[in-house]
Structure formats: C-alpha cells, structure tokens
Amino acid sequence: MKLENKVLLPESGYYKANLHCHTVISDGELTPEEIKKVYSEQGYSIVAFTDHERYRWHKELDDENFLALAAYETECCDFATGPDCWQDLKTYHLNLFDTDPTQNAEAKAQNLHPARRYGDIAGLNEYIAQMNDLGFLVCYNHPYWSLQDYNDYAGLRGLFAMEIYNHGCEHDGLYGFHPQAYDEMMRAGQKLFALATDDNHDRVPFGDPLNDSFGGWVQIASEKLDYSSVIQSLKDGCFYWSMGPELRGVRVEDGVLKIKTSPVEKIFVILKGRDCYKKLAPRGQTITEAQFPLTGKEGWFRIEVRDGQELYAGSNAYYLADF
Numbered sequence: 001m002k003l004e005n006k007v008l009l010p011e012s013g014y015y016k017a018n019l020h021c022h023t024v025i026s027d028g029e030l031t032p033e034e035i036k037k038v039y040s041e042q043g044y045s046i047v048a049f050t051d052h053e054r055y056r057w058h059k060e061l062d063d064e065n066f067l068a069l070a071a072y073e074t075e076c077c078d079f080a081t082g083p084d085c086w087q088d089l090k091t092y093h094l095n096l097f098d099t100d101p102t103q104n105a106e107a108k109a110q111n112l113h114p115a116r117r118y119g120d121i122a123g124l125n126e127y128i129a130q131m132n133d134l135g136f137l138v139c140y141n142h143p144y145w146s147l148q149d150y151n152d153y154a155g156l157r158g159l160f161a162m163e164i165y166n167h168g169c170e171h172d173g174l175y176g177f178h179p180q181a182y183d184e185m186m187r188a189g190q191k192l193f194a195l196a197t198d199d200n201h202d203r204v205p206f207g208d209p210l211n212d213s214f215g216g217w218v219q220i221a222s223e224k225l226d227y228s229s230v231i232q233s234l235k236d237g238c239f240y241w242s243m244g245p246e247l248r249g250v251r252v253e254d255g256v257l258k259i260k261t262s263p264v265e266k267i268f269v270i271l272k273g274r275d276c277y278k279k280l281a282p283r284g285q286t287i288t289e290a291q292f293p294l295t296g297k298e299g300w301f302r303i304e305v306r307d308g309q310e311l312y313a314g315s316n317a318y319y320l321a322d323f
C-alpha cells in the first residue's frame, strides 16, 4: 500500500473543549453562565452543555472567545428503585451533540430518549439512527462506570465517538480511563472517535482534588470558532483527547509517522493487532518527538502518550484504508 503524505493533526490552531458538562438545569451545581466563566478562565473556548434529558442551546453565551454546543445526555436502563438496585444497575449513557440547532428545533425540544428496556440493542440502535437523522452526533459515555462490558457495547451502531476518559467517573471509582473498551470497539469493526471529558457536576469546590472540572478535554483543530466549523472538525476527527499532555503535530511523510508532543515519558502507537510502536524516555527524562515507519499493514493505529504525572493524551484511530 502506498501511503499518501498527510497531516493528521496540525501543530497549532486548536480550541480546548469540554464536551460533557452538567449545570443546574439538571444535577450540576453551576449555572451555564458560571460554567462559561470558570472554563474560559482555564483556557477553554468550547463547552457542550449535556444536561440529563434536557436539550439546551445556550446561544446567549456565545461570543468571539466562547462557543456553546447544543446537546444533552440521555440514558437507557431498567429503572431502579432503592440504592441497592442502583448499586448494580447497568445503564447506557449517550451524549447527543447537535450539529445544527437551527434545524428540527421542535423535535429536539421534546428531549427524546430511548425506550427503557435494557438489553434491547436493536431498539437502542433504532433510537440512535433516529437521533442521527435529527442531526445529532451520538457519543457512548463511560462504559466502565456503567458496569458494562463488551457484550453490552459491541453491538451499538451509529456512534460518532465514545469516551476514552471521563473525569467525573475517575473520582467515582477510578473508572475514568478505559482505553481497552475503545480498542475492543474498533477490533470489532467499528469506526469511531475517542473523547476525554469532564462530566462535571461541581458538587465540591474548585481547588478540592475531588472537584470534577478541568481533568479531561479535547483539543479541536478548527479554522474558526463558529458552530459549523467546529462541528465539521468533530465530524472529520480533527481533534485529540487529553488529560494533560499536548499533541503538537502528527503527520505521515514518505511512509513515516511523525509525532510531536509536549514533554512526555512515553510515545506509543497502538495498532489493530498486538504489536505496537513505542519510544520511551530514559528514566527521569522526557521526549517530545518520535518517528515510526509504517508498513501499510497496521489496519488502524492510534497515538497515546503519557507524561511524568502519569497523565495521558492521544489521537483518534486512523484507518490505513483511508490513506
């Protein structure tokens, strides 16, 4: 296979985004205005407001430095009664990101949710297809926290992405980082992107280590900070996820994968099959770049890096068939 030269992630031109956020409109503690203020102060330009079962477009928050994405989070479970039932309850949580809030506004305002029948994958996939038709990108959230395994998620269809890291779930049970689920989905033949998110509710104050804001985000490469440009970048996978490190340019040139990062200890390229490519810094040191020749037989690959604080960042999976 001849690999075309390609820029997979540009060196600069990113907007920092939290794509999973709860406010007082559902069970979060902050108002949308407060979210805008605190996230802007931390260098974010984009927040998707994903209140539970409440679709909202906070257009009033938009300005030249901030963009609010219209969204909501829905769930599919057999309703539990009592804390004992909740303790063992499997559930699907899906984030719905609106690609164009000016379309189908009446239908979206109904906060459509899937039938509450856990295990009815066909019914859930019908719901996802319906939401795609309405103009939503659908993300599968935090499988680890949801007590779900491969049998629960491998059959899902119509997903744009799934979470690879969820900061709120990290605090619930070290359930935050679950790259195995993402790899399993792709090894099952799916093609979807990976998001790191906060899922913040802000029930404990900023500064407390258990506060759930500012721990997982995506950096979206977009020419402009406007709704349609940002959505196009999401659809195209022009973004990467992070808990800390930065990817500062990824490209394929003359058959070689070239990666630049902020200082990290490990740069790995995970492949469809078992073997992977890797470069590690000597103990106590850091590296900021790595290059790996591609054979064209990788199937798909994704980049994952880890810094000295044991925080990860990574790319979406790239499919050799697309080169």
Ligand SMILES: [Zn+2]
Pocket (backbone or CB within 6 Å): 073, 093, 141, 142
């Ligand atoms: Zn959730």
Ligand SMILES: [Zn+2]
Pocket (backbone or CB within 6 Å): 020, 021, 022, 050, 073, 199
């Ligand atoms: Zn949530």
